[in-house]
Amino acid sequence: MKKVKTQADHGNPVISIRGLKKSFEDFAVLRGIDLDLYQGENLVVLGRSGTGKSVLIKIISGLLKPDEGEITVLGHNLAHITEKELQELRIRIGFSFQNSALYDSMTVRKNLEFPLVRNQKNITRKEINTAVETVLDAVGLSHTINQMPAELSGGQRKRIGIARTLILKPEVMLYDEPTAGLDPITCIEINALINEVQQRFNTSSIIITHDLTCAKQTGDRIAMLLDGQFQRTGTFDEVFNTTDDRVKPFFDYNFIQ
Numbered sequence: 001m002k003k004v005k006t007q008a009d010h011g012n013p014v015i016s017i018r019g020l021k022k023s024f025e026d027f028a029v030l031r032g033i034d035l036d037l038y039q040g041e042n043l044v045v046l047g048r049s050g051t052g053k054s055v056l057i058k059i060i061s062g063l064l065k066p067d068e069g070e071i072t073v074l075g076h077n078l079a080h081i082t083e084k085e086l087q088e089l090r091i092r093i094g095f096s097f098q099n100s101a102l103y104d105s106m107t108v109r110k111n112l113e114f115p116l117v118r119n120q121k122n123i124t125r126k127e128i129n130t131a132v133e134t135v136l137d138a139v140g141l142s143h144t145i146n147q148m149p150a151e152l153s154g155g156q157r158k159r160i161g162i163a164r165t166l167i168l169k170p171e172v173m174l175y176d177e178p179t180a181g182l183d184p185i186t187c188i189e190i191n192a193l194i195n196e197v198q199q200r201f202n203t204s205s206i207i208i209t210h211d212l213t214c215a216k217q218t219g220d221r222i223a224m225l226l227d228g229q230f231q232r233t234g235t236f237d238e239v240f241n242t243t244d245d246r247v248k249p250f251f252d253y254n255f256i257q
């Protein structure tokens with residue numbers, strides 16, 4: 001079970017989804033999704049490969065359009081948002097994508113400065129330095145500031161990727177497979193970092209994964225995506241304390257810390 005219990009504000013959903021449907025040609029991927037993400041909570045969306053987890057976060061971030069349903073993100077109904085409002089909204093959402101590569105030719109410092117300078121034209125050098133130092137400290141990698149990405153381990157690169165997202169002070173974090181391709185010890189460190197980010201920056205997060213250890217360690221709430229819908233939602237134990245034959249095998253095939 002998650003070690004640090006967090007107090008989500010259940011009166012205040014930062015993301016609200018009702019009746020979301022999405023098909024590609026005649027393949028119905030999402031078949032009626034309802035979801036609320038509350039202020040300050042980590043919500044894990046768990047599901048097997050190809051169940052539509054990435055499609056869901058692409059729809060939340062406005063990268064894909066739904067066929068049906070109402071999606072409200074940080075007070076904006078995505079059906080009625082202008083392109084300019086969507087750009088502004090995206091700055092308030094941090095994406096940690098599986099392949100969010102760092103720029104190999106830039107130091108860690110320059111990688112972190114890049115989104116800041118691009119999005120905040122009038123920022124001062126002092127403000128940039130403070131922001132870089134704050135996020136590097138948050139991910140525990142202050143000593144790497146002048147290193148090149150090639151000198152970092154896979155886990156360190158993942159941390160710097162998360163720091164680069166945090167530097168814009170997102171209110172919502174979307175993590176797509178944060179532990180994919182990492183060894184088990186590094187996975188546990190990344191899970192701890194996701195919880196630290198939640199505590200320190202009071203972010204609300206959706207964590208997409210099929211890693212049950214990640215789900216167990218980071219999720220205040222788990223939503224199990226099966227057959228295009230959330231079939232079970234609750235704490236980790238509530239979701240897996242079931243005789244549902246579609247959920248049980250998923251549990252059995254994974255190693256849980």
Ligand SMILES: Nc1ncnc2c1ncn2[C@@H]1O[C@H](COP(=O)(O)OP(=O)(O)OP(=O)(O)O)[C@@H](O)[C@H]1O
Nearest residue numbers: 024029047048049050051052053054055056209210
């Ligand atoms: N742009 C697209 N055009 C056509 N089909 C798509 C598109 N995007 C996703 N799909 C299909 O939708 C389904 C769900 O894909 P998605 O990437 O969301 O799965 P996932 O649950 O994130 O899987 P994984 O855990 O392997 O990343 C897949 O069958 C995929 O082929």
